[in-house]
Amino acid sequence: MSSRTFLHCETSSLLQHNNRLCAHLEQQPFNYKVTVLLPDCGCVPAQLDTALKSFQSFYLVRKLPLYELLDKHLSQGGVCGLSYKTHIEEDNCAFLKPNGHLCLSLDKDSYERLGIEGKACKPKSSRYVVVVDLTDSSMAPGGRGYQRLISGLTSRLPLKMDFLLAPHSGGRDALELLLSRYDWSQHMPEVSSRLLTDLTCPAPLTSDLHSYDPLSFLEWLGAVQADISRANAADSFLSSLACPQESVASSPSSFLLSARGLLLPENVTTLIQQLRHFLERPHSPPWAALTVYGFADNLYAHERNFYTLMLFPDHAYSLHLATPAS
Template sequence: MLCPEVWRFSAPSHEILQKTGTIDLKKQKKDPIINGIRSHHFNQMITIILPDASSIPATLEATLADSDHYLVRNLSLDALVARSFIEGFVKRGTFYAVSFRTRLDTEDCVAVTPNGTLVLHLNKETYQTLGLEGRVSQFARKRNTKYVVQIDLKTLRPESKHYERIRARLGREILGQFNVQIAWTPPPKTGDSGVICPSSVAKYFADDATGAVKVELMPTLVKTHQEYGLKVPVFSLTEPHDEVYCNASELIEYMGMLALSCDLEEQDYVNSYDFCGERVEVGNAKVMHWRGLFTTVQVQSVYQQLLGFLEKEKHVPWLGMYVHGFADSPISFGMRENYFHTDGDNSYAVVVNPKGEYLWYQLVGNNKLPK
């Protein structure tokens, strides 16, 4: 068999959304970046890049100190529509769930969004046997091989026949059992009510009467490193006419190479990395990675800590944050169905400089079938 000329293969196409503007670092009101962060529910990895920073602030390191989540194994989906669960965790606080290590293109997947919507991404056989109302996946319209079912858990009435029908269908053997990653943010303390521990949701599932459900703690993985002797690109929206700056794609690509500790030293080779535009020499760059399951509130806290650091450290050229979603999550941004034909990528990057100028760079797969 002859080896294919892989260098002739075109890269998978993506939809890229870029937004630029200026924000107030002090007030942080009407910040469009926060709206973008809140639209991306399931976050697997957060990376921050601090060029020319002497150290990573302790407050920033502590932001995700209590961000561990849980893995619930052998979960029957009728447990997600139980009255006690909806009243205790869906309607109180914010609940996140996404199926663990399932393939979106070939397997049944599930998610629960923070607004209380149960999303089922099902194979054709499962959907037709289950008997719940849904629609064909927008990425499988020609073959009708995948279907999407959405159930608003907050509007279900346990005394209705509709509720009993849904619960009976979700408990059917055809669906099987799922391994699901979960996270829960308790409601804020009010009046005489005490503080509720986020681990209460783990105890709820661990107390399963059948004994089939197993709950595991999934600690957040943290990694830090730093790079030395760098000439980072300059990010500016108010560029003088006599100077040239790198474009958004080049800046995001540079951030990615920095986060991966790639060799950025210029050499006389064809495959060496280089970019056009103004540069500024910095002593080092601090890089920090978190991997786990992060809520939108946690990502927003990291972003706000970055803005606070940037306001104090005016000498840094810019700060960057990269957030990557789960490739096999049923949804990506908002309630948009996730693309699965090639890579299922759904991520975004944020760059802010001391003047409050920002870049929002959003990347998702499109609905074009691979050739």
């Protein structure tokens, strides 16, 4: 974690209808990795393996003209995605959010050529952000907003980008016509599991934030996920890592599950539901830790890079949100 990162923590229960968990998940619309740590677990739970393998496939469309994203069958038909291998501080980037908002990050020259109102990323910045609600009535074909934007993207600024696209909420059919016109490849999230033997955990771990230091726990969790020895002594100037103090006896076996790809909030929600059911079972682990990593080069990286959700058998949870300092 960066030294200039804020950590926001909150606790609630999945049984409370007014908890804000779903709202937090939606604020990070594009994710490239999710991991689940299950301590004291003898085997990979079948329902979790099935949930990970049920994540939707995604598509890499090469040299996609951005005006194609204005098609209402895409923006309102359950398709979202982001430009591929573009760098937010250097390149023109685009994002189609699940709510139908098209977001463009442009350099000053491109912004002026596009001719659509936006705002500077920061005061005196040379980069600009344009956000267009494609579900608005003015963005219907023939509408004033639609005509202005499609004119900008076809004549004044005919941008083409490699694009990752994923269907959500039954939007797979909306992609078929688009894919027929361009070079594309289909991909499935990469699912894996790793057995951890003699894993020693911090203790105690409950939904009460006063029972443990969240920052120290996240450092320990990061070391586990990166397969870094937690027994390192801090006696080497160049390469040592001093991990948090651990005080629970080693469990004979634990599992770290992961999926990589273009992952959407609904995938995370499905996984959380299955984790919740798994923890309800007798002799389940005392907790589970789910960590979700967003794409670094996207418009939302300044708001959210990753988050970790701690789930407990009594349906309580602790949510840790890492937010880079501005």
